[in-house]
Amino acid sequence: MSDLTQNASNTPLLEVKHLKQYFDINMGFFQTKPLKAVDDISFSIREGETLGLVGESGCGKTTAGRSILHLYKPTAGEIIYRGKKIETKADIKEFRKKATMVFQDPYSSLDPRMTVADIIGEPLDIHHMYSSQEERRERILTLMEHVGLNSEHAARYAHEFSGGQRQRVGIARALAVRPDFIVCDEPVSALDVSIQAQVINMFDELQEKMNLTYLFIAHDLLVVRHISDRIAVMYLGHMVELADADAIYERPLHPYTKALISAVPVPDPKVAKANKRITLTGEIPSPLNTPSGCPFHTRCPYATDVCKQEIPAFEEIETGRFVACHRAKEINS
Amino acid sequence: MALLEVKDLHTSFFTDAGEVKAVNGVSFDLDYGKVLGIVGESGSGKSVTAYSVMQILAPTGKIVSGSIKYDGQELVGAGEKVMKDIRGNKISIIFQDPMTSLNPTYTIGRQLMEAIMLHTDRNREEARARAIEMLTLVNVNEPEKRMHQYPYEFSGGMRQRVMIAMALACEPDILIADEPTTALDVTIQAGILELMKDIQKKMGMAIIMITHDLGVVAQMCDEVIVMYAGSICEQGTEEEIFYNPRHEYTKGLMRSIPTADNNGERLQPITGTPIDLLNMPVGCPFAPRCDNAMKICLNKKCERIQINDYHQAACWMTVKEAAESGKVDQLCAAMSETEREERGQKHE
Numbered sequence: 315m316s317d318l319t320q321n322a323s324n325t326p327l328l329e330v331k332h333l334k335q336y337f338d339i340n341m342g343f344f345q346t347k348p349l350k351a352v353d354d355i356s357f358s359i360r361e362g363e364t365l366g367l368v369g370e371s372g373c374g375k376t377t378a379g380r381s382i383l384h385l386y387k388p389t390a391g392e393i394i395y396r397g398k399k400i401e402t403k404a405d406i407k408e409f410r411k412k413a414t415m416v417f418q419d420p421y422s423s424l425d426p427r428m429t430v431a432d433i434i435g436e437p438l439d440i441h442h443m444y445s446s447q448e449e450r451r452e453r454i455l456t457l458m459e460h461v462g463l464n465s466e467h468a469a470r471y472a473h474e475f476s477g478g479q480r481q482r483v484g485i486a487r488a489l490a491v492r493p494d495f496i497v498c499d500e501p502v503s504a505l506d507v508s509i510q511a512q513v514i515n516m517f518d519e520l521q522e523k524m525n526l527t528y529l530f531i532a533h534d535l536l537v538v539r540h541i542s543d544r545i546a547v548m549y550l551g552h553m554v555e556l557a558d559a560d561a562i563y564e565r566p567l568h569p570y571t572k573a574l575i576s577a578v579p580v581p582d583p584k585v586a587k588a589n590k591r592i593t594l595t596g597e598i599p600s601p602l603n604t605p606s607g608c609p610f611h612t613r614c615p616y617a618t619d620v621c622k623q624e625i626p627a628f629e630e631i632e633t634g635r636f637v638a639c640h641r642a643k644e645i646n647s
Numbered sequence: 648m649a650l651l652e653v654k655d656l657h658t659s660f661f662t663d664a665g666e667v668k669a670v671n672g673v674s675f676d677l678d679y680g681k682v683l684g685i686v687g688e689s690g691s692g693k694s695v696t697a698y699s700v701m702q703i704l705a706p707t708g709k710i711v712s713g714s715i716k717y718d719g720q721e722l723v724g725a726g727e728k729v730m731k732d733i734r735g736n737k738i739s740i741i742f743q744d745p746m747t748s749l750n751p752t753y754t755i756g757r758q759l760m761e762a763i764m765l766h767t768d769r770n771r772e773e774a775r776a777r778a779i780e781m782l783t784l785v786n787v788n789e790p791e792k793r794m795h796q797y798p799y800e801f802s803g804g805m806r807q808r809v810m811i812a813m814a815l816a817c818e819p820d821i822l823i824a825d826e827p828t829t830a831l832d833v834t835i836q837a838g839i840l841e842l843m844k845d846i847q848k849k850m851g852m853a854i855i856m857i858t859h860d861l862g863v864v865a866q867m868c869d870e871v872i873v874m875y876a877g878s879i880c881e882q883g884t885e886e887e888i889f890y891n892p893r894h895e896y897t898k899g900l901m902r903s904i905p906t907a908d909n910n911g912e913r914l915q916p917i918t919g920t921p922i923d924l925l926n927m928p929v930g931c932p933f934a935p936r937c938d939n940a941m942k943i944c945l946n947k948k949c950e951r952i953q954i955n956d957y958h959q960a961a962c963w964m965t966v967k968e969a970a971e972s973g974k975v976d977q978l979c980a981a982m983s984e985t986e987r988e989e990r991g992q993k994h995e
Binding site: 370371476478479506507508509510511512514515518533535536537539540541560563573574576577578579580581582583585586587589591593594597598 | 688689802804805832833834835836837838840841859860861862863864865866885886889899900901903904905906907909910913914915916917918920921
């Protein structure tokens, strides 16, 4: 994304401020302990851009996506859509006409007892978005066409489709209410490589055609780089880095991002074998027992005493580059 | 003689819906100290090939024809007694999901020792020492303490390390790794792949690496087999496959993965959907999805053609290219040779 467009849309489509999502875990004897799935993250998404959200399993990326859509009631923090805070039930209902979701597993996210037409039409029913059955039918067939499904298959059930086609059904359902914003939660990771490319291209094309904004959650870093304008990296419920997609790959600033990028297996033997990998020691700590200070200090090769005590601020250290690391400037100079 | 010789392997599953030809004429050789990668999409027959070598197919599965020779010894039809000696001892396998392949009700130590005592004549104490030695080898911290823990107390990456320790405890000649890192995060994956390479250097075994991730292949393998719908499309050294792909399917795969080079451009996906193994086409299995398919592709399956000493591909396009550049004689010679060879085997 060029600088020009960045300045042009200076009011973000969606702002997330200090979002926290804790789950109470039953520890026995009426005692509960908070599991900090998402712990104080803030970012904004501009209209028409794709923000990639990456991190390893358990880092809270999926939870973040769901909290933003109020599929969970956030423990704390604000979600601001087009300058308006989402608070009341009415706000949420209105917001969900504009913001939808595509799920990871195309098998379990489609009701096996509904026809494809009914699956795609369900959001229209819920939001009463048609005046006649004829209009509903028309809309469903247009949607199927948009995602490359044969409209003759409208009366079929989900089990009659392959994984790639099911994911298309899921995408058509997300598009039904004419949203502006879609949370895509690992939409291609269950698909084979050749099918994956078809679906990625479709996301690109739909975005251009309908001016969509995506929050694209994935763990495959090559896919995320391809589709995203900017990328945010999460670790243990915290956001550790946020920058332009190319910048994050070419010059990662946070020690965790450095390790993550270096671990990506590059499909090119010469590059892969010459690649100096940064191997992290230890395991990801449990989100039930998060370390004090910087969440990454237990595995960080640069950790000092400060890192063990104080949580680093998520700050803009260069234009458009946010990093949460006490030593970011020092280790990158 | 190679360590493992697989020739014209055919494995089918006999289901209610009919015969599913999961592996359709697969041949390859594997030598000591080599890493052979088998890549393909789901349903391409890569795992079934490995399970056939180990003869651990589901009850409906059967090796229909072909030969699998380990160190000169024929394994197809050799019987369960021979296979019991081979499995875990000479050829070991690790699976994708380390949680389901470990027994949740026994400690890690007990499971490791069981494998060791079954295959060697070590007593309990010696088996215990060996188990601890193996855990140390795969970089599990505090192995004595970990021996008494149950699988649920281990993380995914640690469990896969335990699986590797178990598979290698009897010093097998061949380790089959069936998608060993697919369930793991990238940073953990990097650690496991590095570990496998290190141990291979120390112990010198051969590895068959089954994966769908071309990145893992690029990092690990010496030789690569690309499979589609139960057949080998292309086979050769890693450099040849990555930098000089000749089969249309391999080319399509390479184009459809996002890399630094095609960043910002549209990907070029392979069109269509994978074929139904119950209704295999007569010709090349990839022809219905191939942009360059010719008449012959739909009618006749292409035999494997020797491109050079390190590279074979089963694609009519290579024949066409050769014909256009006037190398037909050379090709005909190579083709008839492979055909003659195969006919000879059938007569035997």
